[in-house]
Amino acid sequence: MNIIEVENVSFKYGNSKAYSLRDVNLNVKKGEFLGIIGPSGSGKSTFCLTLNGLIPHSINGEFEGNVFVDGLNTREHSVAELSTRVGLVFQNPDSQLFNMTVLEEVAFALENLGVEREEMWRRIRWALKLVKLWDKREEFPPNLSGGEKQRLAIASVLVMKPKVLVLDEPTSQLDPLGREEVLSLVRLLNKEEKITIILVEHNTDFLLEHADRIVVFDGGRVVMEGKPEEVFENVEFLERIGIRIPTRVKIGYELKKRGITRRAVLSYEEIIAEIAKQLR
Numbered sequence: 699m700n701i702i703e704v705e706n707v708s709f710k711y712g713n714s715k716a717y718s719l720r721d722v723n724l725n726v727k728k729g730e731f732l733g734i735i736g737p738s739g740s741g742k743s744t745f746c747l748t749l750n751g752l753i754p755h756s757i758n759g760e761f762e763g764n765v766f767v768d769g770l771n772t773r774e775h776s777v778a779e780l781s782t783r784v785g786l787v788f789q790n791p792d793s794q795l796f797n798m799t800v801l802e803e804v805a806f807a808l809e810n811l812g813v814e815r816e817e818m819w820r821r822i823r824w825a826l827k828l829v830k831l832w833d834k835r836e837e838f839p840p841n842l843s844g845g846e847k848q849r850l851a852i853a854s855v856l857v858m859k860p861k862v863l864v865l866d867e868p869t870s871q872l873d874p875l876g877r878e879e880v881l882s883l884v885r886l887l888n889k890e891e892k893i894t895i896i897l898v899e900h901n902t903d904f905l906l907e908h909a910d911r912i913v914v915f916d917g918g919r920v921v922m923e924g925k926p927e928e929v930f931e932n933v934e935f936l937e938r939i940g941i942r943i944p945t946r947v948k949i950g951y952e953l954k955k956r957g958i959t960r961r962a963v964l965s966y967e968e969i970i971a972e973i974a975k976q977l978r
């Protein structure tokens with residue numbers, strides 16, 4: 699079952715002459731972990747904004763096509779309504795946090811939702827425990843580390859109980875430890891909580907290991923789509939458009955160029971076996 703259906707979507711910002719999205723068609727299955735990659739300016743963030751209705755409701759521009767979220771056409775439903783289905787997490791956690799305690803931050807997201815008190819507490823406890831911030835619930839968000847702030851931003855979206863979580867480069871402003879914390883949380887939310895994940899991420903090593911499917915954007919279009927091992931086989935194309943090649947694919951590609959293997963995407967075990975054969 700498709701939880702998201704994107705049909706012939708094009709979008710041009712009000713102050714821009716060029717289209718930022720061009721005729722995008724994409725379905726996402728319930729429970730899927732979709733990775734999105736593409737060079738800077740290829741439309742990844744703009745695409746994310748179409749998934750919870752910020753485009754067309756809050757951002758001025760020309761929007762064509764339709765996006766369906768859990769069967770709802772985003773044109774016909776408000777961002778508030780859609781945000782209980784699709785949670786959006788941005789690059790910079792500071793842009794999503796206000797100066798209250800960790801607990802109040804998460805409760806704030808629920809206040810306008812009309813959730814009864816007991817259920818509210820249940821959700822707050824669940825979300826803060828999941829992101830491992832329950833013990834820090836009385837802290838002030840500005841005092842948290844980058845990784846903790848991003849986990850808090852995720853918790854304040856999770857309390858809405860969305861079926862889909864869209865994360866737009868959530869690790870790009872974090873240190874290596876913070877990145878690791880956020881990416882393992884994303885994996886847990888997908889595997890254990892069965893939340894559908896759409897993750898824009900430059901860490902292609904992570905996507906190769908964990909995404910079910912990869913979509914490549916370039917120039918506002920979807921230019922490639924498939925299983926990670928299929929997509930990353932196209933090393934020359936991806937390099938040409940400026941995408942970082944995962945480490946094990948880089949090594950595999952060198953073996954392939956020398957005629958040692960037929961594929962660039964190999965497991966580390968296969969790489970070691972091939973190199974050992976050559977050294978014999």
Ligand SMILES: Nc1ncnc2c1ncn2[C@@H]1O[C@H](COP(=O)(O)OP(=O)(O)OP(=O)(O)O)[C@@H](O)[C@H]1O
Binds near residue numbers: 743
């Ligand atoms: N608010 C805006 N107004 C006008 N043009 C915009 C706006 N935001 C983005 N654009 C343009 O839309 C195109 C797609 O940008 P977008 O931010 O969606 O790309 P991206 O792939 O997310 O890039 P990055 O990886 O750098 O975040 C770019 O040409 C960009 O300049």
